[in-house]
Amino acid sequence: xxxxxxxxxxxxxxxxxxxxxxxxxxxxxxxxxxxxxxxxxxxxxxxxxxxxxxxxxxxxxxxxxxxxxxxxxxxxxxxxxxxxxxxxxxxxxxxxxxxxxxxxxxxxxxxxxxxxxxxxxxxxxxxxxxxxxxxxxxxxxxxxxxxxxxxxxxxxxxxxxxxxxxxxxxxxxxxxxxxxxxxxxxxxxxxxxxxxxxxxxxxxxxxxxxxxxxxxxxxxxxxxxxxxxxxxxxxxxxxxxxxxxxxxxxxxxxxxxxxxxxxxxxxxxxxxxxxxxxxxxxxxxxxxxxxxxxxxxxxxxxxxxxxxxxxxxxxxxxxxxxxxxxxxxxxxxxxxxxxxxxxxxxxxxxxxxxxxxxxxxxxxxxxxxxxxxxxxxxxxxxxxxxxxxxxxxxxxxxxxxxxxxxxxxxxxxxxxxxxxxxxxxxxxxxxxxxxxxxxxxxxxxxxxxxxxxxxxx
Numbered sequence: 001x002x003x004x005x006x007x008x009x010x011x012x013x014x015x016x017x018x019x020x021x022x023x024x025x026x027x028x029x030x031x032x033x034x035x036x037x038x039x040x041x042x043x044x045x046x047x048x049x050x051x052x053x054x055x056x057x058x059x060x061x062x063x064x065x066x067x068x069x070x071x072x073x074x075x076x077x078x079x080x081x082x083x084x085x086x087x088x089x090x091x092x093x094x095x096x097x098x099x100x101x102x103x104x105x106x107x108x109x110x111x112x113x114x115x116x117x118x119x120x121x122x123x124x125x126x127x128x129x130x131x132x133x134x135x136x137x138x139x140x141x142x143x144x145x146x147x148x149x150x151x152x153x154x155x156x157x158x159x160x161x162x163x164x165x166x167x168x169x170x171x172x173x174x175x176x177x178x179x180x181x182x183x184x185x186x187x188x189x190x191x192x193x194x195x196x197x198x199x200x201x202x203x204x205x206x207x208x209x210x211x212x213x214x215x216x217x218x219x220x221x222x223x224x225x226x227x228x229x230x231x232x233x234x235x236x237x238x239x240x241x242x243x244x245x246x247x248x249x250x251x252x253x254x255x256x257x258x259x260x261x262x263x264x265x266x267x268x269x270x271x272x273x274x275x276x277x278x279x280x281x282x283x284x285x286x287x288x289x290x291x292x293x294x295x296x297x298x299x300x301x302x303x304x305x306x307x308x309x310x311x312x313x314x315x316x317x318x319x320x321x322x323x324x325x326x327x328x329x330x331x332x333x334x335x336x337x338x339x340x341x342x343x344x345x346x347x348x349x350x351x352x353x354x355x356x357x358x359x360x361x362x363x364x365x366x367x368x369x370x371x372x373x374x375x376x377x378x379x380x381x382x383x384x385x386x387x388x389x390x391x392x393x394x395x396x397x398x399x400x401x402x403x404x405x406x407x408x409x410x411x412x413x414x415x416x417x418x419x420x421x422x423x424x425x426x427x428x429x430x431x432x433x434x435x436x437x438x439x440x441x442x443x444x445x446x447x448x449x450x451x452x453x454x455x456x457x
Contacts, residue, residue: 002156002183007073007306007342008297016159018185021195028151030177031122032201035149038175039119043098046145052172053141054090057083057133064133064164069297071158072129073306073342074260076298086137092424093445097145100442101449112456117449119147120227121203124196126217128209129155129308130263136165138422139206140179142445144169151202153182153193157309193217198224204448207231208265211362211387211433229437229447231429233362234265234390236420237383239405240281241376242274244395248417250284252395253368256419258292258346261305262366263312265434266391266413266420269362270352270369272379278372282350285368286331289346292366306342307365313342316365323349323358333367354385362388376401380408390430391420412438 002016065079106113125139140150154162169179204227214232221228256268297305307313333347350370358369373379392411396402406414412430427438
């Protein structure tokens with residue numbers, strides 16, 4: 001049985017039955033039968049249905065946002081924005097998928113070559129709880145528009161959201177079973193997910209989640225020789241150079257660090273600040289972090305809700321305590337609050353050095369890490385001294401200088417003077433332990449196609 005819990009109140013929300021291996025076999029068989037004719041459906045017909053899905057998301061955004069706020073604790077306004085963004089990605093691919101997948105023609109010294117993009121089959125998505133709507137639509141929409149079927153193993157603590165997403169595709173008029181959700185008990189995740197990956201109907205896997213989860217799934221996909229895309233953890237560096245507009249930089253840094261209660265792979269996590277600005281940066285950072293209102297996700301004034309689960313909050317607190325014991329200085333927060341709910345205060349760690357948890361690990365909560373750098377070269381070296389490489393940002397008044405620094409950062413994304421965001425128009429993904437492959441844009445939809453070469457003599 002899957003039990004969902006409200007992280008703000010610790011109250012049980014619902015209980016859901018889990019699927020057996022027999023149930024999953026039946027589901028995969030039904031999905032394959034839905035995929036077989038779907039691959040022949042024209043792009044305009046697919047687009048019409050995807051536009052309907054977008055319209056349903058917008059019609060239901062208040063109820064879906066409330067569901068996400070209850071299940072994982074994000075502030076309601078952020079949950080509404082997430083559902084709206086999910087509608088946007090539906091419209092993006094509805095309008096552009098046909099163009100992205102147009103055949104490419106090649107002159108072969110008299111012969112004619114053509115590259116076509118064909119669907120693969122069923123694509124498994126292993127999805128996280130932190131953006132329970134956006135992460136799924138980001139994966140499923142391009143996969144389905146490319147002619148595939150989509151199977152999702154969502155995080156158990158957002159099972160209500162998982163069911164709601166399945167409802168959207170069904171109510172929009174997509175073929176029954178083309179998009180389906182697996183409800184798997186935690187103790188069976190390893191064995192049943194492995195069974196799904198190895199199933200002959202499942203042709204590829206997409207994972208958004210922790211590096212540990214990515215390793216486990218990638219190993220199974222690799223053994224089965226199935227294509228995979230991994231969007232994993234991040235410890236994003238934000239480099240504040242000595243010519244940065246400091247007030248603006250701090251505003252952006254705090255917004256990024258506290259977004260989604262600090263639980264975002266592309267949140268700012270390491271603030272690498274030029275030594276001449278460090279004291280003032282910390283002063284402003286402290287003011288802004290302490291001003292963030294923590295509380296009920298349904299209160300419009302709330303900026304910071306709870307951590308999604310008790311074990312996750314415990315993990316964040318352990319990383320903070322470890323860093324302090326190793327010599328980091330605590331400027332604010334770092335104390336486990338009393339009372340109901342898995343809340344954690346805005347926390348700042350400074351004087352962070354190599355070897356500390358806050359230096360090398362991803363902290364998935366509202367914890368800002370400040371690291372001093374003497375110059376641009378040292379800032380880049382510190383930024384790249386990480387196992388992760390998902391997002392990054394550079395703050396400087398000189399765009400040429402910022403671009404030069406950005407070009408040296410080992411990351412899949414780099415934003416200058418703004419926070420890192422995913423956007424359907426840009427490819428999204430990372431390097432190193434942050435994963436491989438790309439989602440979104442034309443690159444994302446082609447990840448789950450057979451890129452076939454045809455030659456006519």
